[in-house]
Amino acid sequence: MMLLLWVCAAMAQANADKYKLLSSAPIKANSISVDNFGNFYAVSGNRITKFDKTGAQLQIYEEVKYGKIGSIDISNPMKIVVYYPDFMQAVLLDKFLAYFTTYNFFDLGYQNVTAVGSSSDGYLWFYDNLSYTLKKVDEAGKTQLQSQPVNQLINTVITPTFIMEKGGQVYVNDPAVGVLVFDNFGAYYKTIPIKGLDRFQIFQEQVVYFEDGKLKSYNPATFDAKMISLPDTIGIKQAVIEKERIGILRADRIDFYKY
Numbered sequence: 730m731m732l733l734l735w736v737c738a739a740m741a742q743a744n745a746d747k748y749k750l751l752s753s754a755p756i757k758a759n760s761i762s763v764d765n766f767g768n769f770y771a772v773s774g775n776r777i778t779k780f781d782k783t784g785a786q787l788q789i790y791e792e793v794k795y796g797k798i799g800s801i802d803i804s805n806p807m808k809i810v811v812y813y814p815d816f817m818q819a820v821l822l823d824k825f826l827a828y829f830t831t832y833n834f835f836d837l838g839y840q841n842v843t844a845v846g847s848s849s850d851g852y853l854w855f856y857d858n859l860s861y862t863l864k865k866v867d868e869a870g871k872t873q874l875q876s877q878p879v880n881q882l883i884n885t886v887i888t889p890t891f892i893m894e895k896g897g898q899v900y901v902n903d904p905a906v907g908v909l910v911f912d913n914f915g916a917y918y919k920t921i922p923i924k925g926l927d928r929f930q931i932f933q934e935q936v937v938y939f940e941d942g943k944l945k946s947y948n949p950a951t952f953d954a955k956m957i958s959l960p961d962t963i964g965i966k967q968a969v970i971e972k973e974r975i976g977i978l979r980a981d982r983i984d985f986y987k988y
Contacts (some may be wrong), residue, residue, distance in 0.1 A: 731810060748960040748975065748986040752784030760928060761978045763969045764806040769976045772798050772984060777811065779826055782974050784985030790826035798926070802846040810853065812845040818915045820846045820852060830868070834847055837870040844901065846892030849913065855900055856889045863915055865893075876915040883909070883920065895931040902926055908936060910949070922950055938963050942943055 735777035753945060758771035767782030775798055776791040802810040808829065809822040817834040832853060834842045841858035848854050852867050856879075863876040880886045888911065891902040898918070900912040908921040908929065919937060923929075929938040935946040937957070942965055944957040959968055959977065967978040977984045 734874050739760060740866065747958065748988050750960070751983070751985045751987055752779060754784055754786065754983045754984060755981060757981060758983065759980055760801075761967055761969055761976050761983060762803050762928070763930070763971045763974065763976055764803045764929065765805060765913060765971065767971045767974045768803075768806065769969070769983065769985065770801060770803055771978070772801055772808075774798070777822075777826060780983070780985070782971075782985075784805075784983070788826040790822055792820065795820070800844065800846075800891050802891075802893055803988060804895055805847045805849070805851075808828060808851060810845060810847045817842050818937075819855075832866070832870065835864070844889035844892045846894060846899075848894050854892050855889075856892065856895060856901060861886065862871060863911055866917065874907075874915040876911060876917060876985075877890075879909070885931065892931075893931065896934065900936075904942065919949075921947065923947060929949055930969060938964075939967045939969075941961045944970065955988075962983075 756771055758773045760772045762770045769780040771778045776907050778789050779892060783789055783886055787810055796815040798811055799814040800812045807824050810821045817833040821829040828837045839857055842855050843858060845853055845855040852865050852873060854865050856863050861878040861880040864872055865874040875895055884885050887903040887906050889901045889903050893900045897913050899913060901909040904925050906974045907924050910918045912918060926938050929936050935948050938944045942962055944959055947954050964979050965977055969976050974986055975986045975988055
């Protein structure tokens with residue numbers, strides 16, 4: 730028994746030695762995200778706080794008139810998409826979290842939009858829950874691309890909560906169904922069978938997500954699933970990873986690590 734305890738302690742120490750704690754930010758947040766520059770974003774109700782890759786606070790964005798933030802897409806850090814599903818408003822921010830423009834989906838003629846994300850060409854992807862289609866619109870709200878009705882393609886109705894475009898593919902998350910993958914022309918490709926997610930990352934061509942207190946990765950090409958080691962597992966609400974950086978969200982703070 731003593732030998733087993735010693736081995737477990739040694740393994741935990743070796744794992745911890747992979748990481749260097751850079752800083753901690755005292756903040757109560759609902760979620761965190763990280764962009765491809767290593768900047769972190771903490772969402773707290775109707776506020777977004779941006780940190781650099783060392784954990785130093787940069788900017789704050791806050792808007793109360795649209796209610797709580799439903800999702801934030803930082804796949805294009807120069808044009809961040811903040812979606813307020815209660816008011817069907819998508820607010821676009823620049824890299825300083827300064828207001829850029831707003832898409833009002835009610836004004837554009839839509840009645841049920843639950844997920845919005847950025848496209849690589851600067852437009853917006855969203856899912857129209859009434860026509861069951863994934864659409865892309867330009868700055869004027871004109872439809873540029875539209876998928877076939879998804880309910881006919883997969884024989885079920887989806888209610889997406891998160892949309893992200895990365896590497897020429899569009900990922901549409903429905904916690905009850907999984908992660909649906911489309912190409913950047915809106916053609917359905919496949920469904921990744923990971924259910925129950927609120928959010929995820931695409932990191933090094935893998936789906937990375939936090940589940941059951943663990944940071945996990947899934948390779949859609951090889952179907953290989955792995956766990957990504959963390960500095961510790963105590964009181965973690967969420968973890969995100971980028972090249973040489975990991976952010977860990979706890980109840981009262983965010984810890985920023987280098988690895």
